[in-house]
Amino acid sequence: MSGSLAVVGLGPGDPDWITPETTAILAAAEEVLGYGPYLARLGPPRDGQRRHASDNREEIARARHALDLAAAGRRVAVVSGGDPGVFAMASAVFEAMEDGDPAWRALDVTVHPGVTAVLAAAARVGAPLGHDFCVVSLSENLKPWDLVLRRLDAAVAGDFVLALYNVASRARPWQLGAAFDRLRQSGRTGGTPVVLAAAVGRADERIVRATLADVDPAMADMRTLVLVGSSRTRCLARPDGRPPFVYTPRRVDPE
Amino acid sequence: MSGSLAVVGLGPGDPDWITPETTAILAAAEEVLGYGPYLARLGPPRDGQRRHASDNREEIARARHALDLAAAGRRVAVVSGGDPGVFAMASAVFEAMEDGDPAWRALDVTVHPGVTAVLAAAARVGAPLGHDFCVVSLSENLKPWDLVLRRLDAAVAGDFVLALYNVASRARPWQLGAAFDRLRQSGRTGGTPVVLAAAVGRADERIVRATLADVDPAMADMRTLVLVGSSRTRCLARPDGRPPFVYTPRRVDPE
Numbered sequence: 001m002s003g004s005l006a007v008v009g010l011g012p013g014d015p016d017w018i019t020p021e022t023t024a025i026l027a028a029a030e031e032v033l034g035y036g037p038y039l040a041r042l043g044p045p046r047d048g049q050r051r052h053a054s055d056n057r058e059e060i061a062r063a064r065h066a067l068d069l070a071a072a073g074r075r076v077a078v079v080s081g082g083d084p085g086v087f088a089m090a091s092a093v094f095e096a097m098e099d100g101d102p103a104w105r106a107l108d109v110t111v112h113p114g115v116t117a118v119l120a121a122a123a124r125v126g127a128p129l130g131h132d133f134c135v136v137s138l139s140e141n142l143k144p145w146d147l148v149l150r151r152l153d154a155a156v157a158g159d160f161v162l163a164l165y166n167v168a169s170r171a172r173p174w175q176l177g178a179a180f181d182r183l184r185q186s187g188r189t190g191g192t193p194v195v196l197a198a199a200v201g202r203a204d205e206r207i208v209r210a211t212l213a214d215v216d217p218a219m220a221d222m223r224t225l226v227l228v229g230s231s232r233t234r235c236l237a238r239p240d241g242r243p244p245f246v247y248t249p250r251r252v253d254p255e
Numbered sequence: 256m257s258g259s260l261a262v263v264g265l266g267p268g269d270p271d272w273i274t275p276e277t278t279a280i281l282a283a284a285e286e287v288l289g290y291g292p293y294l295a296r297l298g299p300p301r302d303g304q305r306r307h308a309s310d311n312r313e314e315i316a317r318a319r320h321a322l323d324l325a326a327a328g329r330r331v332a333v334v335s336g337g338d339p340g341v342f343a344m345a346s347a348v349f350e351a352m353e354d355g356d357p358a359w360r361a362l363d364v365t366v367h368p369g370v371t372a373v374l375a376a377a378a379r380v381g382a383p384l385g386h387d388f389c390v391v392s393l394s395e396n397l398k399p400w401d402l403v404l405r406r407l408d409a410a411v412a413g414d415f416v417l418a419l420y421n422v423a424s425r426a427r428p429w430q431l432g433a434a435f436d437r438l439r440q441s442g443r444t445g446g447t448p449v450v451l452a453a454a455v456g457r458a459d460e461r462i463v464r465a466t467l468a469d470v471d472p473a474m475a476d477m478r479t480l481v482l483v484g485s486s487r488t489r490c491l492a493r494p495d496g497r498p499p500f501v502y503t504p505r506r507v508d509p510e
Contacts, residue, residue: 021271091385094502113374123366130346143507154413252398
């Protein structure tokens with residue numbers, strides 16, 4: 001078997017956030033698999049490259065298909081948005097490998113880092129991740145909601161800045177509001193800065209700055225990344241109608 | 256004031272992980288400031304570009320210098336490793352701005368995302384971040400050690416995968432061992448996969464796979480990123496002497 005499988009990520013949206021490593025892998029690939037809208041971001045395939053678009057609920061089937069193609073000797077790339085290791089295709093590939101043909105484990109499978117959404121969202125507003133932080137997916141398609149709540153409670157107990165992925169979709173309209181309620185109940189104060197960052201790096205990017213007391217969860221959709229500050233996160237006012245910077249200082253003095 | 260200040264990150268080491276956006280900003284900058292070893296990664300400056308190297312304990316002085324240069328009308332870039340918003344220069348710039356000349360708040364200051372170390376370290380071993388995770392700096396230069404311990408406890412309480420930055424230096428030799436002890440005491444089991452990823456993306460990259468029971472903290476240095484799995488993180492054995500993949504499945508079934 002001389003095939004290979006590279007798992008790559010396109011970043012959150014701006015093509016100038018795709019790493020040169022990923023661009024080179026995609027140029028060399030003979031077979032490229034991914035969720036349709038991600039493949040559409042790549043432009044037309046070069047001569048001899050095949051594209052395989054699938055739905056975003058078909059990750060395991062896509063991973064098996066990719067492993068099969070690699071086992072047949074093809075040079076394969078699987079595309080995620082953001083970074084492929086953060087709520088994306090890399091885990092799906094290893095799940096498929098663990099449950100699949102034992103020969104797949106001998107394949108040349110590599111994962112290549114990208115810019116994950118939280119980094120781009122944070123950069124847009126300042127430096128809210130300047131201190132320790134947690135990353136939590138609100139989707140309960142793959143885990144019980146009780147575990148989400150347990151993790152939100154832990155984020156408050158540790159006074160972490162919190163980044164929330166997969167906050168909403170048409171099938172999951174209530175989770176983000178419930179998460180904000182839980183954070184308030186667990187003791188995160190109403191004045192805490194909250195950022196809703198939608199479609200970061202794309203033409204229709206939209207950034208909303210709010211507080212935990214007044215944020216409207218209905219403003220988020222499936223392309224929105226949500227940041228919730230720690231007790232230290234603050235807003236830095238600016239003149240002339242410019243939006244404030246949101247940032248978390250590096251220093252925490254002893255209480 | 257027509258100057259500008261862009262805060263950028265070079266990724267963890269491999270030049271092919273620097274985004275095209277960051278490459279373009281650095282090519283256009285008239286003044287580039289940063290920790291000496293990061294500036295050394297850039298190659299020689301173009302004609303008309305000035306470089307300002309400083310020590311890694313001088314972040315606030317560097318940030319003030321950068322803001323001063325931008326206020327004087329210069330096109331300025333400040334360079335971090337990794338992503339500039341994760342334990343890096345972006346927060347230092349906003350701290351300096353908050354305490355400094357009020358005119359600095361009107362400047363054109365932007366932050367640009369990069370590949371942070373945890374993404375590259377995770378990619379090297381598989382997909383350990385496939386589920387919710389926490390990012391914690393073990394440095395107590397800027398925060399009390401009690402807060403580090405509180406956050407480690409919270410990470411265990413929430414069963415998060417844990418990424419540890421700033422784990423060791425000559426001046427801070429004991430923190431990583433103490434952190435591993437705390438995680439064991441808080442209930443993370445001895446079989447939990449642990450990864451020590453040093454100098455990822457460089458010629459002297461070294462990846463150590465261990466468990467929480469047998470990991471040797473003395474193997475880490477100031478260029479090491481540490482990953483500690485959740486209760487779900489597992490190793491996937493491979494044939495022919497290949498190292499196992501370390502990954503965290505996306506799915507958590509109800510207990």
